[in-house]
Amino acid sequence: xxxxxxxxxxxxxxxxxxxxxxxxxxxxxxxxxxxxxxxxxxxxxxxxxxxxxxxxxxxxxxxxxxxxxxxxxxxxxxxxxxxxxxxxxxxxxxxxxxxxxxxxxxxxxxxxxxxxxxxxxxxxxxxxxxxxxxxxxxxxxxxxxxxxxxxxxxxxxxxxxxxxxxxxxxxxxxxxxxxxxxxxxxxxxxxxxxxxxxxxxxxxxxxxxxxxxxxxxxxxxxxxxxxxxxxxxxxxxxxxxxxxxxxxxxxxxxxxxxxxxxxxxxxxxxxxxxxxxxx
Amino acid sequence: xxxxxxxxxxxxxxxxxxxxxxxxxxxxxxxxxxxxxxxxxxxxxxxxxxxxxxxxxxxxxxxxxxxxxxxxxxxxxxxxxxxxxxxxxxxxxxxxxxxxxxxxxxxxxxxxxxxxxxxxxxxxxxxxxxxxxxxxxxxxxxxxxxxxxxxxxxxxxxxxxxxxxxxxxxxxxxxxxxxxxxxxxxxxxxxxxxxxxxxxxxxxxxxxxxxxxxxxxxxxxxxxxxxxxxxxxxxxxxxxxxxxxxxxxxxxxxxxxxxxxxxxxxxxxxxxxxxxxxxxxxxx
Numbered sequence: 001x002x003x004x005x006x007x008x009x010x011x012x013x014x015x016x017x018x019x020x021x022x023x024x025x026x027x028x029x030x031x032x033x034x035x036x037x038x039x040x041x042x043x044x045x046x047x048x049x050x051x052x053x054x055x056x057x058x059x060x061x062x063x064x065x066x067x068x069x070x071x072x073x074x075x076x077x078x079x080x081x082x083x084x085x086x087x088x089x090x091x092x093x094x095x096x097x098x099x100x101x102x103x104x105x106x107x108x109x110x111x112x113x114x115x116x117x118x119x120x121x122x123x124x125x126x127x128x129x130x131x132x133x134x135x136x137x138x139x140x141x142x143x144x145x146x147x148x149x150x151x152x153x154x155x156x157x158x159x160x161x162x163x164x165x166x167x168x169x170x171x172x173x174x175x176x177x178x179x180x181x182x183x184x185x186x187x188x189x190x191x192x193x194x195x196x197x198x199x200x201x202x203x204x205x206x207x208x209x210x211x212x213x214x215x216x217x218x219x220x221x222x223x224x225x226x227x228x229x230x231x232x233x234x235x236x237x238x239x240x241x242x243x244x245x246x247x248x249x250x251x252x253x254x255x256x257x258x259x260x261x262x263x264x265x266x267x268x269x270x271x272x273x274x275x276x277x278x279x
Numbered sequence: 280x281x282x283x284x285x286x287x288x289x290x291x292x293x294x295x296x297x298x299x300x301x302x303x304x305x306x307x308x309x310x311x312x313x314x315x316x317x318x319x320x321x322x323x324x325x326x327x328x329x330x331x332x333x334x335x336x337x338x339x340x341x342x343x344x345x346x347x348x349x350x351x352x353x354x355x356x357x358x359x360x361x362x363x364x365x366x367x368x369x370x371x372x373x374x375x376x377x378x379x380x381x382x383x384x385x386x387x388x389x390x391x392x393x394x395x396x397x398x399x400x401x402x403x404x405x406x407x408x409x410x411x412x413x414x415x416x417x418x419x420x421x422x423x424x425x426x427x428x429x430x431x432x433x434x435x436x437x438x439x440x441x442x443x444x445x446x447x448x449x450x451x452x453x454x455x456x457x458x459x460x461x462x463x464x465x466x467x468x469x470x471x472x473x474x475x476x477x478x479x480x481x482x483x484x485x486x487x488x489x490x491x492x493x494x495x496x497x498x499x500x501x502x503x504x505x506x507x508x509x510x511x512x513x514x515x516x517x518x519x520x521x522x523x524x525x526x527x528x529x530x531x532x533x534x535x536x537x538x539x540x541x542x543x544x545x546x547x548x549x550x551x552x553x554x555x556x557x558x559x560x561x562x563x
Contacts, residue, residue, distance in 0.1 A: 022296065022299045023296060040381075043380070043381070044380050044381070047380040047381075047383055047410060048380060048412060051380075051383075051409060051410045051411060051412065052411070052412050055430070055431075114415065117415050117416065117419060117471075118415060118470070120475075121470045121471055121474040121475055122470050124474045125466075125469050125470045125473070125474045125495075125500060126470075129474075129498050129500055130494060130498055132498070133494075133497055133498030133499070144322065145322070213497075248490065251490050252487075252490045255486040255487055255489050255490055255506065255507065256486070256487050257535070257538060258486040258507050258508070258509065258531065258535070259354060259485050259486035259487040259507055261302075261306075261530075261531055261534050261535075262353050262354045262485075262486065262507055262508040262527065262531065263350070263351070263353050263354070264302070264306055265306055265353060265508070265527040265530050265531065266352065266353020266354070266523075266527070267353070268303075268306045268307060268310070268530075269310070269353070269523060269526070269527065272307070272310055278311075279310055279311070
């Protein structure tokens, strides 16, 4: 029995302990849960010490060598390394109520430093560049996502028309034959829309992707504009915005499901392949 | 009609452990009976593949930041394996690092496994810098001088003594950077490496995070993107070597089908029983 097999078996048993929660809460699950927290804390402590505190504080202050040369703190005097080390220690004063206020100093420096580092690039990345990308021409440009966009629009025509005919025009109440006819008609209209849009995109007449982007952007912004009553043009735009938001949430939900299932697949793969060698 | 409604009422009260069991069966069966469903490559994955393909033989290296933890490794490990195989097969070089303490072990095992498989040599074809805390400060610091942030590699060797690091000073010497992350690290690379330094950044993230990063693709802030296990499977398809990404997609597809059926049945059950309750309410 090799060491690898022993540790793989430990991992497999812990995996089963965690999944036993799906049946009901039990001591095996609790044991695995506490073990993860404890092991993680110990692991992080060691990693942080040897990758951060040791090279940035301990070695420069005590002039320990690295590659034959004493380590300097960013090329400056050794005592400079004490300043961030001391600021880090001050954070722990919050455990002593009488001097807890001292802990605000390093926290203030930390928050201020990170805000200073972050504001400009984050503003540039999340606002300026995104605004620039949203300023897209609506016609006369190649549309790299034409196939997907036009297919989605064709499908949207089919869904909307089906709903309109069956529910709003009450065709569903007129019997199954009429209902099937309405669905077929909607499908033909949806496919026709797809064909026409594809022809227009192929000629570079319009970029439906960019049109969708602009309509979606304006609609979503309108939905979050609360300074006016959502009526008239603003109300219409806000409704379009809701549709785009729902599509966005739906995509996020789909991806979330996929992500969680992937984790399950990973664990099952571990059990069947690495542990039991069944595959 | 009454029996149908009765069925739906029972369906709404079903013990959810039956659903867990159905999902478990759906995951396990495709491992033994693969469906072999086709994997269609999407443009974001193709773009990342093309960017890696542009790396020159023995030229400036790729910087691969393996920023995921064991919790998200089923989605992201297939990506790192596929990308590293791709890099080594075209005799390009790679610097590996991590911004997450738990990413240290993940990065080390991924690079060593791929290097052994492809016959890559430490110090010549790849090196592992290890972990540094302070995400934004680290990313910004790498733009000034890599050896300021990582004076030595993960094993204590000064960067000046690693042959492949000769002439590699900062982002100017790195044609492509890829971040594989289960948290917001990929966005951080866009903020602090692409924006101030113009570094080309590619991403590989969990499926949960993919929708957050899509806006950066169209704006050109990300070169390409792998989203979840699906993205990994597409990359495996491109390099022509199927791994755990493609293998997992069969289970993924079957489970999606089950979930879609459950959603439809759940909605039908809700509306059918609601109508019945309404009718019952009118009758009393």
